[in-house]
Amino acid sequence: MCLAIPAYVEQLIADDQAIVNLCGVRKEISLALVENIVVGDYIIIHAGFALQKLDQWEAERTLAMFAEIITLNKNDINVEE
Amino acid sequence: MSNPGRVKAGYTRAIDFKHGCVEMKHGSGGRAMAQLIQQLFVAAFDNEFLRQSNDQACFQGGNERMVMSTDSYVITPLFFPGGDIGSLAVHGTINDIAMSGAMPSYLAASFILEEGFPFSDLKRIVDSMAQSAMAASVPIVTGDTKVVERGNADGVFITTTGIGRIAEGINISGENARPGDKILISGTLGDHGIAVMALRENLSFQTSIQSDTAALHDLVANMVAAVPAIHVLRDPTRGGVATVLNEIAQQSAVGMVLYESQLPMREQVNAACEFLGLDPLYIANEGKLIAICNADDAGNLLNAMHAHPLGKDAAIIGEVIEDTHCFVQMQTCFGGKRVVDWLSGEQLPRIC
Amino acid sequence: MKYIDEFREGRLAQRIAACIAAEVDARRRYQFMEFCGGHTHAISRYGLVDMLPDNVRMIHGPGCPVCVLPVGQVENAIRLAQLPGLILCSYGDMLRIPAANGMSLLRAKARGADVRMVYSSEDAIKIAQQNPQQQVVFFAIGFETTTPPTAIAIKKAQALGLDNFTVFCNHVLTPSAISHILQSPEVRELGVVSLDGFIGPAHVSVVIGSQPYQYFAEEFQKPVVIAGFEPLDVLQAILMLIRQINTGRAEVENEFTRAVLPQGNIKAQLLVSEVFELRRSFEWRGLGLVPYSALKIKSCYAEYDAERRFSIPALSIADNKACECGAILRGVKQPQDCKIFGTVCTPENPIGSCMVSSEGACAAHYSYGRFRNKDSSALRNH
Known part of the structure; x- marks a missing residue:
């Protein structure tokens, strides 16, 4: 697989680099593969490079899709808490 | 050579003593190291004390039961957040003594120094040792110094040896875990390993994680006072909690189940593990202990641990079960199960 | 939103699993290949197989570059x-x-x-x-x-x-390897393996997009669901694949829309x-x-x-004859079908490719799933 992890962009620095923060762990990464990144974005990081900006709206939609399952479940499936 | 854990026969290929050579994995606390200890050191030195496969040897000294243990310290970098090689060398051996339930009495320290090593660093290390020994009330009473040519050592290597006394009626050993027992840990996992790893230059990490290096004998004294019938104590250093539990499972011929949701862990340690593709169960600790006791005693033991500053994050993390395979398993947060195996080779950061 | 913990919520997982259980057709089997080692890892790491009905089987694909x-x-x-x-x-x-x-x-x-x-x-x-x-x-x-x-x-x-x-x-x-698997005789003609669908790679797809998979859906009539590597992503993708099969569809769907664009x-x-x-x-x-x-x-x-x-030569070294990695990577065999699995070939001394990385099908099975089928009595007692 390709190990990659979402992290928060905390600071943009020289040479197309950025400091990202994941739960208090900071790491310098390269932005050479992405465009228009600003502080506050979440980016997905692989081997020291940002691969893509994460889309919050889409993430919420996916979570809503899981939640939809819950409402469905409540109607027709008996799930133990 | 401390920690002569046993490996099941046929588990790995025999060591090739004719053509093979020492690799880093033989010191990483995992299966390779256990195998080297068993097939070389225990085979050569064979005696009843070594065969117990504990981190220390217990023997009769006059009217008293005595404990002896030794450990060598090699670490890069020499100074790290929360400690240095000096404090580590004092705490580590005190802990190995304490894991038998003993009170450590005296330490010996020997130094291998590399030509050209700055006195300022050496003084800093020795002062740190003095301070740690004083704080623990375990004096360093003898020692040795050797110097090797530049290039033949990495700055400074330290070996410490300790002796201690065990009170009457205490019988703590790796072979005492019984089905039904509870497994406790004194605090958060992986702090030391991640604090040190974060300093390696090519990982360029910044964290505020401190090494947990600490002398645990005072905590152990409180625990033993509360529950004299503790079955097993061990400090999960190299190879982490996973490796130590596998060793104990082998020694006691039992299985274990851990509850993932109960494992105390700092958010930052978890995050660093996510970045590097590491499993916190295999990361080294230097100021934590695993305790195993009767289920009925677990509540008392946990209270005694919580009452001590070094045990404030203590938790019951699992239990001992019958299992002829001697597997350590984990109930995941998802309700699934997985085997928590020995560490294979070294834990290396990975990208895939 | 931190994009991690939200997708590891154990209680949600139980719900998705209940949905899968309710929607599978008991009269048929579902065999899905997760191409990526990342999915293999999530499945093993979180014990997802325990949450799937018996007639849903996951086949670990060759998606581990090591x-x-x-x-x-x-x-x-x-x-x-x-x-x-x-x-x-x-x-x-x-x-x-x-x-x-x-x-x-x-x-x-x-x-x-x-x-x-x-x-x-x-x-x-x-x-x-x-x-x-x-x-x-x-x-x-x-x-x-x-x-x-x-x-x-x-x-x-x-x-x-x-x-x-x-x-x-x-x-x-990646796409060439998926094609190769789908065109292998076992899958295409002999019918030894029925591959009903694929979980598409997460981070590979972040780079190449979802479009390259269109070909598999059309040419081989296999559904593909691109999914993230978090455990809820994987369970959701399995549910989406089951729904495609049940309704006779073979489409490319994207569960990982938070990071994967079509292009x-x-x-x-x-x-x-x-x-x-x-x-x-x-x-x-x-x-x-x-x-x-x-x-x-x-x-x-x-x-x-x-x-x-450095004039590096093309060097071909054959794998150990007893090694079944090829068949395992194509989904024809499972790790436990291999004679040397867990005996000669272990994570400490790996012989075949599937044992070498923790993402490999054999290594994942060795570390996480080895005695799931054989001996779960100890766990049941518990």
């Missing part, structure tokens, strides 16, 4: 590392992989070779800058996700005028096509020669190509 790299290339890397005055930079993943005679980069290092573990291709550039008197070779491995960082390194070396930096390129391509990361793709071109054929461990399945460095960047500078 596992599919042929032994010959590992051997080539070791020989390079043993050249005097040469520094070989490698991701940590490759260091333990055994080549001929059980030699590995770590063992070569123990015998004096200068092997450095890097976390990023940029670290290799730094090492080349710091050691101008030495040749520095970056051992580049990985799928489409890991290729763009290598392209950046080559362009950076050119910009810096580094004449001691080269790349040993072993980058491989992928175009900037990364352009960089890759500027520096690399297709190889006519490349050997995959376990799959054999797969046409147009790998990349090489374009001739305009030849001075950064270690293959040319």
Whole structure:
């Protein structure tokens, strides 16, 4: 697989680099593969490079899709808490 | 050579003593190291004390039961957040003594120094040792110094040896875990390993994680006072909690189940593990202990641990079960199960 | 939203699992391949198999770049590392992989070779800058996700005028491997394996997008659901695949919309096509020669190509005869069907490709699932 992890962009620095923060762990990464990144974005990081900006709206939609399952479940499936 | 854990026969290929050579994995606390200890050191030195496969040897000294243990310290970098090689060398051996339930009495320290090593660093290390020994009330009473040519050592290597006394009626050993027992840990996992790893230059990490290096004998004294019938104590250093539990499972011929949701862990340690593709169960600790006791005693033991500053994050993390395979398993947060195996080779950061 | 914990919520997982259980057709079997080692890892790590009905089976695919790299290339890397005055930079993943005679980069290092573990291709550039008197070779491995960082390194070396930096390129391509599996006789004609659908890669798809999978859905009539590597993503993808099967659809669906665009990361793709071109054929461990399945460095960047500078030969070393990795990677066999699994071949002494990385099908089964079927009595008592 390709190990990659979402992290928060905390600071943009020289040479197309950025400091990202994941739960208090900071790491310098390269932005050479992405465009228009600003502080506050979440980016997905692989081997020291940002691969893509994460889309919050889409993430919420996916979570809503899981939640939809819950409402469905409540109607027709008996799930133990 | 401390920690002569046993490996099941046929588990790995025999060591090739004719053509093979020492690799880093033989010191990483995992299966390779256990195998080297068993097939070389225990085979050569064979005696009843070594065969117990504990981190220390217990023997009769006059009217008293005595404990002896030794450990060598090699670490890069020499100074790290929360400690240095000096404090580590004092705490580590005190802990190995304490894991038998003993009170450590005296330490010996020997130094291998590399030509050209700055006195300022050496003084800093020795002062740190003095301070740690004083704080623990375990004096360093003898020692040795050797110097090797530049290039033949990495700055400074330290070996410490300790002796201690065990009170009457205490019988703590790796072979005492019984089905039904509870497994406790004194605090958060992986702090030391991640604090040190974060300093390696090519990982360029910044964290505020401190090494947990600490002398645990005072905590152990409180625990033993509360529950004299503790079955097993061990400090999960190299190879982490996973490796130590596998060793104990082998020694006691039992299985274990851990509850993932109960494992105390700092958010930052978890995050660093996510970045590097590491499993916190295999990361080294230097100021934590695993305790195993009767289920009925677990509540008392946990209270005694919580009452001590070094045990404030203590938790019951699992239990001992019958299992002829001697597997350590984990109930995941998802309700699934997985085997928590020995560490294979070294834990290396990975990208895939 | 931190994009991690939200997708690991255990209670939600129970709900999705209940949905899967309610929607599967008890009269049929569902066999899905998760191509990526990342999905294999999530399935094992979170014990997801325990949450699936018995008639839903997951087949672990060849999506672990470490596992599919042929032994010959590992051997080539070791020989390079043993050249005097040469520094070989490698991701940590490759260091333990055994080549001929059980030699590995770590063992070569123990015998004096200068092997450095890097976390990023940029670290290799730094090492080349710091050691101008030495040749520095970056051992580049990985799928489409890991290729763009290598392209950046080559362009950076050119910009810096580094004449001691080269790349040993072993980058491989995901869609060609999926095609190869679908076209293998077991899958296509003999009907030995019925592959009902694929969970599509997460981070590979971040780079290449969801469009390249359209071909499989159309040509082979297999549904594909691209999914993230978090456990809820995987469960949701399984549910989406089951729904496609139940309604007779074979479409490309994207569960990982928070990171995967239909067209992928175009900037990364352009960089890759500027520096690399297709190889006519490349050997995959376990799959054999797969046409147009790998990349090489374009001739305009030849001075950064270690293959040319060091005349690296095409070296083919056969796997152990008893090893069933090929069949396991194609989904024909399972790890426990292999005679040497867990006895001769263990994570400590891996023989076959599937055991070498923790993402490999055999390693994952060894660490996480070994006695799931055989002996779960101890767990049931509990």
